[in-house]
Amino acid sequence: MFKNKKNYAAESPKLSDNVNKEINKEIGFKDLKLSKPVMQAIADAGYENPTPVQAKAIPAVLSGSDLLAGAQTGTGKTAAFTLPILHLLAEKPAAVSRSGRPRCLVLAPTRELAAQVEESVKTYGKYLPLKSTAVFGGMSIVPQIKALRRNVDILVATPGRLLDHVGQKTVDLSGVEIFVLDEADRMLDMGFIVDIKKIIALLPKQRQNLLFSATFSEKIKTLSASVLHNPVFVEGAKRNAASELVDQSVHLVSQRLKSHLLSHLIKHHKWKQVLIFTRTKNGANRLADKLAADGISASAIHGNKSQPARIKALAQFKDGSVTALVATDVASRGIDIDRLPHVVNFELPNAAEDYVHRIGRTGRAGSSGKAISLVDKEELRYLKEIERFIKREIPKVLFDSFVPPANMPAAEPRNPLPQRQGSRKIYGERTSAAAGSRNYPPRHGYAKKQNNSKGNIAKSKVR
Ligand code: AMP
Numbered sequence: 001m002f003k004n005k006k007n008y009a010a011e012s013p014k015l016s017d018n019v020n021k022e023i024n025k026e027i028g029f030k031d032l033k034l035s036k037p038v039m040q041a042i043a044d045a046g047y048e049n050p051t052p053v054q055a056k057a058i059p060a061v062l063s064g065s066d067l068l069a070g071a072q073t074g075t076g077k078t079a080a081f082t083l084p085i086l087h088l089l090a091e092k093p094a095a096v097s098r099s100g101r102p103r104c105l106v107l108a109p110t111r112e113l114a115a116q117v118e119e120s121v122k123t124y125g126k127y128l129p130l131k132s133t134a135v136f137g138g139m140s141i142v143p144q145i146k147a148l149r150r151n152v153d154i155l156v157a158t159p160g161r162l163l164d165h166v167g168q169k170t171v172d173l174s175g176v177e178i179f180v181l182d183e184a185d186r187m188l189d190m191g192f193i194v195d196i197k198k199i200i201a202l203l204p205k206q207r208q209n210l211l212f213s214a215t216f217s218e219k220i221k222t223l224s225a226s227v228l229h230n231p232v233f234v235e236g237a238k239r240n241a242a243s244e245l246v247d248q249s250v251h252l253v254s255q256r257l258k259s260h261l262l263s264h265l266i267k268h269h270k271w272k273q274v275l276i277f278t279r280t281k282n283g284a285n286r287l288a289d290k291l292a293a294d295g296i297s298a299s300a301i302h303g304n305k306s307q308p309a310r311i312k313a314l315a316q317f318k319d320g321s322v323t324a325l326v327a328t329d330v331a332s333r334g335i336d337i338d339r340l341p342h343v344v345n346f347e348l349p350n351a352a353e354d355y356v357h358r359i360g361r362t363g364r365a366g367s368s369g370k371a372i373s374l375v376d377k378e379e380l381r382y383l384k385e386i387e388r389f390i391k392r393e394i395p396k397v398l399f400d401s402f403v404p405p406a407n408m409p410a411a412e413p414r415n416p417l418p419q420r421q422g423s424r425k426i427y428g429e430r431t432s433a434a435a436g437s438r439n440y441p442p443r444h445g446y447a448k449k450q451n452n453s454k455g456n457i458a459k460s461k462v463r
Helices: 005-010 016-023 036-045 052-062 075-092 111-124 140-147 161-165 184-189 195-201 218-228 239-247 255-268 281-293 307-321 352-359 377-390
Strands: 066-071 102-106 132-135 154-157 177-179 208-213 231-235 246-250 274-277 296-300 324-327 342-345 372-377 396-398 448-450
Touching: 036 132, 052 066, 052 075, 052 208, 052 231, 066 342, 075 102, 075 111, 075 154, 075 177, 075 208, 075 246, 075 377, 102 161, 102 195, 111 132, 111 154, 132 140, 132 161, 140 161, 154 161, 161 195, 177 218, 184 195, 184 218, 195 218, 218 307, 255 281, 255 372, 281 296, 281 324, 296 307, 307 324, 342 352, 352 372, 352 377, 372 377
Parallel strands: 066 208, 066 231, 102 154, 102 177, 132 154, 177 208, 246 372, 246 396, 274 324, 274 342, 296 324, 342 372
Antiparallel strands: 396 448
């Protein structure tokens, strides 16, 4: 039916390397209790083990629960909902079978994704008598109308074109048993919220809802709260997803002011638990001492500390008796604290992957983790690399209530480098206007977010 479907399918992403590494070989597909025809299709696809999001989502969907899944493209998310849906629909034949009346509706933001998802439905459902079709804009509606005249069990659609079909009465959504919102965040970014609400109003009240999103903004939380009932929450590959789930920001601040700003942030926000990364072991020691001198309980862990000292520091950090744990990358590897609220990059790592790894310590399980990076102008090139790697710009934040201590030595004159990055000020750097005096941010409101662009590469909006 879709002549150019192959082109869309050709764009199908590969399972990302991160996900490959995270596949837990102890959970096999056979443990997920999927029916034989589905298992056969999985074997044909050459999948050996479920990806993390599949291992968690499939049992939840099979149990009939609503699902909130944090997963990006490349995590195997499509199979995570398609496989159990095929199982469920095949197991329980339709009460009423009528043409143009799907039992499962998958909404996707773009035609490319809709085509890919329907391709997956066909691939994984090839040994089942279930029928699927996809409707999306950018092509004639006539062949879609013809396809909807036949029995359709699974309909994959972009919101606008689906509403066109609703308007033409070529689709009847009153029989939808399972409703999937795929890449819900992207749908909201593309302005589909009104269309989504219209579509939801046409669905029967009694249904299973699955929502997949790479990010968990307030808007997504509001949408999930209105659509989902007691959802099971699952998360895909954490390291890959981390950069999307965490509320990230950057304070542009000169190196010599960083410890002062950090103490101020901890005290001002009354942070109870913050993991701080430094580049060097000495730097970690110095910073922990400085924070302690500022009245903040702090310890350092790094390779030069004995194992018992590291265990003790970690235990104190976990039980809340130590507020700030200062760590180097290597020492931090064993740290696994659920729902860690704050991560601070006292210095940016040279490798962008380390940044993702560091900030992945927070924002887990959809909790609102914050990752703040203190960035000196010498580190701006690392920041650029990181932003390129995570494919989004990190908002630059001014923290106006911060006033550096009066006894600070004047900034050392340096080679002329930009004092302003666009509209961003760098704390503690001289400006030509203020040469000879220190340049601190102006007092106009607190923590002003700038450049809050998402950087998501939105594909064509379709109707
Ligand atoms: P998705 O995140 O759904 O876009 O899937 C990304 C890619 O991973 C697709 O090309 C799938 O064919 C592939 N894939 C999905 N599940 C598995 C698995 N369990 N093992 C290997 N590859 C998979």
